[in-house]
Amino acid sequence: MKTIFVLLLFTANISWASLCQDGRQQSPIHITPDALVSPALPAMAADYQEDALKLANDGHTLRVRLRSGPHILRLGTERYTLQQFHFHTPGGDQIDGEAFPFAAHLLHKSATGHLLAVTVPFRLGAENALLRTLLPLIPPRVDGDHLHPGINVHARQLLPSDPSYYRYAGSLTDTPCTEGVTWLVMKHPLQLSAAQLATWRKHFADNMRGPQPLRGRRVKQSL
Numbered sequence: 155m156k157t158i159f160v161l162l163l164f165t166a167n168i169s170w171a172s173l174c175q176d177g178r179q180q181s182p183i184h185i186t187p188d189a190l191v192s193p194a195l196p197a198m199a200a201d202y203q204e205d206a207l208k209l210a211n212d213g214h215t216l217r218v219r220l221r222s223g224p225h226i227l228r229l230g231t232e233r234y235t236l237q238q239f240h241f242h243t244p245g246g247d248q249i250d251g252e253a254f255p256f257a258a259h260l261l262h263k264s265a266t267g268h269l270l271a272v273t274v275p276f277r278l279g280a281e282n283a284l285l286r287t288l289l290p291l292i293p294p295r296v297d298g299d300h301l302h303p304g305i306n307v308h309a310r311q312l313l314p315s316d317p318s319y320y321r322y323a324g325s326l327t328d329t330p331c332t333e334g335v336t337w338l339v340m341k342h343p344l345q346l347s348a349a350q351l352a353t354w355r356k357h358f359a360d361n362m363r364g365p366q367p368l369r370g371r372r373v374k375q376s377l
């Protein structure tokens with residue numbers, strides 16, 4: 155019995171490993187000009203609400219769960235609900251030769267369960283206002299969600315004022331690397347300060363892999 159269990163675990167690890175390494179639509183990617191096609195993608199419209207802060211240290215990142223809402227992202231007739239956001243070093247998705255030191259991922263779900271993730275790349279520069287609120291509140295231990303009823307956050311603070319974006323078919327960026335995730339990468343990065351990045355690094359090790367092969371994928375873009 156034990157042998158079978160160990161064998162099953164081993165098999166599961168093998169299939170993760172093969173999808174993570176040999177999948178056809180893995181994330182993150184490097185978005186290069188030759189991969190771009192330009193159909194008329196609809197404008198992004200984010201209708202998020204202010205929400206009481208609920209955050210957790212999950213051992214790899216700081217995760218903020220959205221509670222009340224509704225927090226809706228619209229792309230033409232497509233409609234997604236924001237579930238949570240979290241952060242990565244380095245930034246993962248790269249744009250035309252530029253790698254980013256930090257990124258936010260905003261995870262959304264459609265009514266039918268389709269996952270849509272938004273990458274917001276950060277460059278080093280000015281201090282970021284939302285991170286100024288969040289960084290001092292990173293729980294020192296992995297101990298579940300912490301609710302801060304007196305502190306409101308607005309996920310809109312994580313979106314650049316210019317809503318133009320790239321769109322590609324990708325995956326979860328860590329095991330099990332499940333594919334079928336739609337990724338939007340914002341074209342215009344935000345900024346965080348070097349001191350904020352240093353504070354982040356006191357809490358978390360790097361948690362993002364490098365760009366994965368496009369394997370024939372094309373990247374669409376909004377105007």
Ligand SMILES: [Zn+2]
Pocket residue numbers: 240241242259327
């Ligand atoms: Zn992520």
